[in-house]
Amino acid sequence: MTDADSTAGDAVDTATAPAGDVATRLESLLTDTLERRDAAAFVHVGTPRDPGIRYCRSALEDVEGRSTADRERTLTAVAFDGDAGEWIAVTAADASSHPARALASRLADRVDGGTVLTPARLPHDAALYLEEADFEPASTDVLERARAAKTPAERERIAAAQTAAAAGIRRAAALLADATVADGRLAADGEAVTPAHLRTVIDEGVVAAGAFPAGNTVVNPDPGHAPSSRDAADEPLRPAEPIVLETAPRGPDGYHGGLVRTLVVDGDGGRERRAHVGATQSFRSAAAMLTADAESVTAVEADLEAEVRAFGFEDPDAVATRVGGVGLEPRERPLAGGDEIGPGSVVRLESAVRVDGDRWLRIADLLVKGDAGERATYLAAPSRSLEPRALLEE
Incomplete structure (x- = not known):
């Protein structure tokens, strides 16, 4: 697989791509990219x-107007034919051979022949099947x-996942709001409150709200967001x-929340x-910044940090900020x-x-960067207060 110009030739303005639905947006970007790279098709293979x-x-x-839920557990090979503007899909249930081989044949x-664009992490055997059919894979x-x-429908799905995240956090806040102190440790219903x-x-709150924890719930994460609390999972928490x-x-x-x-x-x-005042102020500043214009991740992280440090946290290791997209991955x-954090x-x-x-x-929340002229807004979430009971008053 060649990747010498995997991104240099892909300089497509994603901000101008249609955002009505996934199919419209993706096909527009694929068509433009295939034309710029003089490639015949886009191919991807995976579970x-x-x-x-x-x-x-x-x-x-979106294109076919039907669900693919019946293919949920099968290896899938998909291709977008740039000239015809059409999709091809083959699953292990559809083909007698490897889906990638069947797709390459079709x-x-x-x-x-010619160049086909693929993700850089295309499985090795899939790349070999494409080469066997006289195609030259190149990454994109x-x-x-x-x-x-995100399209409007994707934003709704993320908002639903965020609602489930809020339900989980509120359930924990309810427990802490009623917690008592015994021997310097927190207790609830006669048992120690532990991570x-x-x-x-x-997780129970998340599931009750119709989502899946997906192994992403952490109490007292370390600076790298690793679940360090597992090392002290049964150690009682303190007031x-x-x-x-x-x-x-x-x-x-499949869409994630993040809270x-x-x-x-x-x-x-x-x-x-x-620290709480500085952190909450930083969120107001970031929303104003992203309402005014599209900004880079680095610029927004720097703005968050500057707002916090303005409250007297000058130690280089005292403040950490992180910004990243949320969707089909956390x-x-x-x-x-x-x-760039652009519209949508x-x-x-x-x-x-x-x-x-x-x-x-x-503190972390999800923010939606609106279309041109629209205010950047945070998705609905519990209060940012340090007081557990405040999260239950909404």
Whole structure:
């Protein structure tokens, strides 16, 4: 597979691509990219767990007007014929041979060899089947770029997953609001409140709201968002210390939410209050910034950090911010550096402030960058208050 010009030749303006539905948007970007790269078709192969396959299959559902739920567990090969503007799909249930081999054969009947564009992570055997049919695979990131801006239907699916995330966090807040202190530890219903207990409570709330936890619920994550609390899963939590609750559930249609709240039981103010004011102010600033114009991930992260530091957190290691797209993955484009947060993007914004030692205050919400002239808005979520009971008053 060649990839020397995998992105250099793909400089398509995704902001101008139609956003009515997945099929319209994706086909527009594919047609333009194939023409620019002088390629015959786009091909992808993978299981339904692959976000790229899920996205292509969403386009197929839009085009064909039917569900592909009956193919949920089968290896799938899809292609978009740029000249004809048509999709081809083959699954293991459809073909007697490997789906990629069957797809390559069908594609060879339509076009006379040449370059086909594929994701860089195309399975090796699929690339060999394409070469066997006289095609030359070359990598492209067109799928990732197409997914960076969400259609109205995708935004609704993300909002539904975020509603489930909020349900999970509120259920944990309810437990903490009624918690008592015994021997310097938090207890509820006569049992110690532990990270493992809170994770279970959050996940139960997510499931009751119709989504799947997907293994993304974490209590007191480390700076890299790893589930460090598993190392102390059964260690009782303490009053007056920040408790970070993080979840990114997946809805039944595959789209994720993303929510982080920090709660304190019987807090005495101090540094965490100041950190909380700085973090919440940073979210207001970011929304105003993204209402005014499209911005890069780096620029928004820097703005979040500057707002927090304005409240006196000057230590270089005291503040951490992170911005990234949310959709069929908990983190996807726009993801880093110069990636632009353009119209239609849904991004997870997080501000984190070190309170003391290894204890952090973290808040994260999902923000939708509207179309030109529209205000950037946060998806509905619980209060950002540190007080558990405040999350139950909405």
